[in-house]
Amino acid sequence: MLTLGPLTVDVPVVLAPMAGITNAAYRRLCAEQGAGLYVCEMITSRGLVEGDQHTKDMLVFDELETVRSVQLYGTDPVYVGKAAEILCAEYGVAHIDLNFGCPVPKVTRKGGGGALPWKRGLLGEILEHAVAAATPYDVPVTMKTRKGIDDDHLTYLDAGRIAQESGCAAIALHGRTVAQAYSGEADWDAIAALVEHVDIPVLGNGDIWEAADALRMVEQTGAAGVVVGRGCLGRPWLFRDLAAAFRGEEVATLPTLGEVAAMMRRHAELLCQHMGEERGCKEFRKHVSWYLKGFAAGGEMRRSLGLVDSLAALDALLADLDPDEPFPASELGSPRGRQGSPRARVVLPEGWLDDADGSGSHLQEDADETTGG
Known part of the structure; x- marks a missing residue:
């Protein structure tokens, strides 16, 4: 069981939002397989506030989707706060997650996604606005992030502290840096370090290809639950296995x-x-x-x-x-989806690394940014 403020999830498993993948149909398909929290594709705060039609089209929920969960992207605290209020008041969401983990250059170039936690003051402002907007509706706010921009600019421990101080219900950590993107192996030791560092629940993300991986991550790190992304591509039944594993049952689906x-x-x-x-x-x-x-x-x-x-x-x-x-047993435990290569340099706004306490007030967010993290 996973507790996020007033929200209780029977199985401590969260479907990671993936652009172009986790639409209402796919969330319904996964939910038919097993219990968990299924997050809508990432939407932009500015797009929602300004009434962008593409953004509205992404905010579609299945008729059986009783717990609506949405991931929000934004770099402006006021826009994020307004967007959070709209999600609560007009869309009846039960959970809002904020994306501070996206490694895509068009996002980091503007100081968004995985680049944003470097600006500690800005991160705190955004989280505080979101929590303040969602609290009257009793909707928990969580955040997802990465270890940092690269190995020389780690942000996750500060991000965890700021999340806790801002009133977030939990923090999810993808055990890779922005520079790694989806390459190499996820650092589960970083997840364990964050668990030790904060009092709020920590969700672990990265390299969960089978249900056994999820159990191993929780055991090794002390995480309160797991976030599953690429591992379920073409394998929605992974959520059946995860639900069984967390119930202590020996079930592994190998479909014909x-x-x-x-x-x-x-x-x-x-x-x-x-x-x-x-x-x-x-x-x-x-x-x-x-x-x-x-x-x-x-x-x-x-x-x-x-x-x-x-x-x-x-x-x-x-x-x-x-x-x-x-079922081809050779595919068990092997990576799925995009992997790519590590980046020699993360694309950032000019002078971004000069001041970790700055507000980043010059940032501009596109209304139609739809890339996942």
């Missing part, structure tokens, strides 16, 4: 290709329900390679599935897969 095909069909069906058939099928295409990773399905089949434009066409293609093919 036929069972994977059924999951693919369910995913596409939910996307079509939320977006319409044409757009839903287009959205589904990006998931095909993750679902079929390690299976013997040939290149022509994969290409055809990557061009699917209707549920009928999808059904015809899935029918040609061998339903009895076993």
